[in-house]
Amino acid sequence: MDNFRQWTPHAPMGWNSWDCFGASVTEAEVRANADYVAGRLKPFGYEYIVVDIQWYEPQANSWAYHQFTDLAMDDECRLIPAASRFPSAADGAGFAPLAAYVHQLGLKFGIHLMRGIPRQAVHQNRTFAGGRYAARDVAANNICPWNSDMYGLDMTQPGAQVYYDQLMALYASWGVDFLKVDDICDSRLYGMLQPEIQAIRRAIDQTGRPMVLSLSPGPADIEKGAFLQQNANMWRLTDDFWDTWDQLKAMFPVVAKWAPFVREGNWPDPDMLPLGAIRQRAREKDPTQPRSRFTKAESQTMLTLWSLLRAPLFLGGDLTYGGEEEALFTNPALLTMRQTLQDAWQEAADDTTVVWRGISADQQYLAVFNLTDKATALAASMQLPAAARSVWQPAAGAKALIPAHGVGLWAFAPATR
Amino acid sequence: MDNFRQWTPHAPMGWNSWDCFGASVTEAEVRANADYVAGRLKPFGYEYIVVDIQWYEPQANSWAYHQFTDLAMDDECRLIPAASRFPSAADGAGFAPLAAYVHQLGLKFGIHLMRGIPRQAVHQNRTFAGGRYAARDVAANNICPWNSDMYGLDMTQPGAQVYYDQLMALYASWGVDFLKVDDICDSRLYGMLQPEIQAIRRAIDQTGRPMVLSLSPGPADIEKGAFLQQNANMWRLTDDFWDTWDQLKAMFPVVAKWAPFVREGNWPDPDMLPLGAIRQRAREKDPTQPRSRFTKAESQTMLTLWSLLRAPLFLGGDLTYGGEEEALFTNPALLTMRQTLQDAWQEAADDTTVVWRGISADQQYLAVFNLTDKATALAASMQLPAAARSVWQPAAGAKALIPAHGVGLWAFAPATR
Amino acid sequence: MDNFRQWTPHAPMGWNSWDCFGASVTEAEVRANADYVAGRLKPFGYEYIVVDIQWYEPQANSWAYHQFTDLAMDDECRLIPAASRFPSAADGAGFAPLAAYVHQLGLKFGIHLMRGIPRQAVHQNRTFAGGRYAARDVAANNICPWNSDMYGLDMTQPGAQVYYDQLMALYASWGVDFLKVDDICDSRLYGMLQPEIQAIRRAIDQTGRPMVLSLSPGPADIEKGAFLQQNANMWRLTDDFWDTWDQLKAMFPVVAKWAPFVREGNWPDPDMLPLGAIRQRAREKDPTQPRSRFTKAESQTMLTLWSLLRAPLFLGGDLTYGGEEEALFTNPALLTMRQTLQDAWQEAADDTTVVWRGISADQQYLAVFNLTDKATALAASMQLPAAARSVWQPAAGAKALIPAHGVGLWAFAPATR
């Protein structure tokens, strides 16, 4: 029953449309980013191309949701891609053509969904499963407070599982490889919705297609961490993560407490990487901030922390703009550490410094994060073997200062333990 | 600005349809109970006739709500009485004919409403105020979790106040005297909805008609008690109250803590009196419980506690069945105490006994509640003046035992304080 | 039984040693401030002279407590004044001589105490009541987390009430008029300690001496407001209040929510007035802040808000230094309002403005507080009668700007209600 964990021997890597395009990404933009990943990033492990929220909303044009607006829907109460934004989806083709495009690039294709059934299906009194069930009978009187598209499902009603089964069957028929299910991990009003998670788990497994399951939003409840390990591949550790030092700094204790839950097929998720050309659409767009606000040092901190957790790495920027950060997220020594770590843990933390250690079969790692606003030298009490190599500053070694908000990350042969 | 408090110099008394008919009361039933009140109870102060929830639901037939069902609504997105249940409301007459009937009996007429705007108006993309506002623009993406009729209103939208203004204008035009607004005092998902309460306060005051404002459901938040005093005549202290000793016993500390908030026009409300022929409809109906489960002693306890709080007294049973409890809720000495008390407070409380004292201009009161399952004598330490008169057992005096779950209530001339 | 409320027909006014001398006030300092009150402030209603915490600690020299230090104690396990600081208390005289001095000035005398029994009595295995009880038998294994002097009392032990009775008998024999009992209203670790409050209530009433009961620290729990009304004259609404705008601003919603609890003998207490020459001792002493940091406008805001609540007014500074603030806290129009108000309530509050209204038998009051950092005019929508008089700026009237952090307070004849 735990087979789904075998689908992701390492945490997924790829690209997601949210940080750059919000609710309004278009097919052309997806294809352009997929092309980029296939052309330059696939050798480093990046392979998933994920279309985030509201691909079924014909008018979407920013991060904002048009409240109570009409959505593209098929006769079975399932939302389908808006042809106005995804031309290849016209005439009922759904995401099959776009998925095929991504597959022929050697990549994998993912989509986002909100738990539940469209509210418009309920208030129009629509049916599904050949008319056997009414939307009104399976809908629960519960909602997502930040998006008005769906009602949740009442899993005590027999038709509710049927609805999810049909939905996942459609996605499998399109060739979907990855599902980011939203409003379910911490649904704000109701906490974690365990019956719906289990229903989606069953529905996916029944398709026979290995569709990786990622749960949003965070913060996930660590009291239910064991349940998450049994039902999902990824789950979000915090609410949406953006490019501010405050948010990055706040991630340290969260990552530390979730580290015991990392194992093959279970990847606690500190969210996407807001690097490069993010914020390409609308309301948060600011001409003075055309790209990520993270400094190079902060970007290294983020990539190091995520990698120590062996976490998913999803790029959030519009890759077609290129950028210097590419050298960071393709750092071979970093990615080797991430793929080979057997264990990693926070060793110490105070107001100025966080220290992690990690071990792989043949290497030991030391990461020293500088939380202060000034560059600092490695503390004398931190003895580094002479042969230690710096992942981020290979030329400098242990004598290099650790920049403000930055990290020193060293690899060396383990002492006998 | 506090004028509305002058509309209820004493807490309202009357009849409400919920405890006997749930969501499904009919016009004939309302008229029959109004006739009864006019004929027998008006001299004791009972005067309000209140139609409770879902009078706009054509199919309502029990306490259960038909989830997502279609509702009777006018062109201005306002719910109107279902003519199938209220024949006099046909052809757009609304509750005007029924209110007129109640008025000519010398009584007052009240209705229930859920805060917000009908969800069906939102999903049908309807407008109001002569098309100036769309339901979608003023609806908030928030709901009542136990009833699927409405969305809340987003009071930051200008049309939202207009909607409430039009709604209250309609009610005033019908001749409504009392409004029980629900899903607003403790809305389960969102706590107290202060902006909507203030909007309804403004909308009522603007009509120029003195419509008493009662807020549901409880428990009200005592942290916001001062706010409630400034905005409403009544507010519920607990969730729905029914005829069990456990619920009655649990009411003691709640009433005690709200006593400081009692003043003219502000009446903390421990809910209706589930006496007599309650549960006349559907799912909770039980042939072995055709009437209230309260014993005579428990009924006296309830009436005494409510009266010490000077609380609203709304009868919950179908009065047309008559019953011995009428002698209790029309006890003249009790009602005199309730109308004339200047102050009353819980003096002591433990697992077996609760003691209250009260004072009026010329009387002092002592109430000793017996929480145990056995009749007990008044404690010797409780010295009663020889001239003390028992409200419930005038023939017995201080020597009478206090029955199990019952109360001894005595009146006497005050000592010099 | 509620007689104790008659001891304070208006909320007490006076002087308290804490804000200026912390734990270390001396007899000379108390006498000097009593002299000042008798000479200049008594006509305005100031009359209580209160010696705050740790008058039994021989080494006290600042606000800091010497943890686990030895205390002055009599043979009955009762703490007594340290003769090193209160010379007149030598040879077992206790506070009787100092109280007599205060009384002959026409003033009243008060002291502070921590609930419970000294820890040193417990660990030295001492007895009381003629050896009938051991300290170990009545002490509870509970503590104050911010002061190490006492253990609480286990009120289920018979000797515990005896201990409080003996303690209050001693205080009454000294001539104490006012008791500020600490670590009892919100004891940090245990919340409100109701059994100890009731025990102290009983012990005071048994002495026959009207000693006003004031409970600390806050925040008091409003869920227990009715209990406080039955047992104490004053109770603290917040933790210690000092002279910062942030704390003053935070007091608005607190005062608003407690206003319904004001009645004769029950005075919700927003704490002492940190005006004038506060901080005369030790660790918080700062030569750049020799006096209160409150501006004149902020001082007026504080005095107005306290007076609208009809709250206790205890001066916190060393009065012997004099100061311009004296004109503020002796403003006759303000004090008249405070003594004669029948009701007062917060009418509106947002981020920039708080509005209160009050009524007395022949006056109406409007207070408009300016929360912003700029002087502002009274809003046009606030219509003031032409005859309105400004309490703080009698010469200016309604046209005067309300200063930053300040208040406009007007009195006028009431319209017909």
Next chain:
Amino acid sequence: MDNFRQWTPHAPMGWNSWDCFGASVTEAEVRANADYVAGRLKPFGYEYIVVDIQWYEPQANSWAYHQFTDLAMDDECRLIPAASRFPSAADGAGFAPLAAYVHQLGLKFGIHLMRGIPRQAVHQNRTFAGGRYAARDVAANNICPWNSDMYGLDMTQPGAQVYYDQLMALYASWGVDFLKVDDICDSRLYGMLQPEIQAIRRAIDQTGRPMVLSLSPGPADIEKGAFLQQNANMWRLTDDFWDTWDQLKAMFPVVAKWAPFVREGNWPDPDMLPLGAIRQRAREKDPTQPRSRFTKAESQTMLTLWSLLRAPLFLGGDLTYGGEEEALFTNPALLTMRQTLQDAWQEAADDTTVVWRGISADQQYLAVFNLTDKATALAASMQLPAAARSVWQPAAGAKALIPAHGVGLWAFAPATR
């Protein structure tokens, strides 16, 4: 730095004095139980002999603590065994003789301690470390609410670490192998005391002696599970566990949620096994309950659940009475499963049934717990291989009913995964 985890490659097994003797065990009783373990249980892995709380209390005679009583203490403010109960400890020998006795039996010796420094040392103003530090200087003003022996330590004071260092040095000199530190994991008033845990970790590591560290009481906070993994070998998952079905039933979700934290050297601890001749002392002693109230089926349930978690197994009864339960806690197939499991997890749970699965290198395990009060057959949907062997009913196999409150536990060769 994580070396301490290597000291317990499997979770410890042994005997603890609490469940049978409370605070009052004697040396003779310890020796008798050690003899029993050495003679009969050592081959099964039981090896630790642990003296629980208050071995320093001369008058202890039951489970109850004598509040504020005098304790045996050395010149360095360290508590020492009461010679009245541990004769071999006389003349300053401490636990060295008893530890030596246990060691020569081939077993290991453990003791209990409360965090902190004796209150009597503080109130007697004693010193330690050759007079360099006063107890008053390192004591924190914080307490254990259920035992009055100690104050906590203020780890910001330099002497505080010195105190723990000296304490652990003494224990190491006695030959202690196991430390159960109490009032530290969930200290009731203060939650988890992380600085004191870290101080004890350092102090132990500095001794050079591998003393296993066990933290009490529970419930441990799973938010701090990663911290516990870095600092302790064992930590308690709940408050004290006794022999009632309600407590056992409540353990299922707790064990499930902590399963992800199991790894070599980190053993989440559901507490001791209240089997056999428990309750041999005083207040909870009941002649009608001379032994554990658990049925045989419940005992099997407990042993199975603990073993699936690979948890510590500490016997709570006075072993010298013998008993049929010995066959249960020495079941070879069960202990083999416990020692060899690589992973185990709760697969499903509802009101009637809990299902766990586990895997070892060459076996798969299925456990089906029956929460109901009636024996039930294995659900048809649970397909067992024909070759599955029942751990508890080897003769019966899959057809056997699962008794009320009992468990069916089967082992079989794994399918290909």
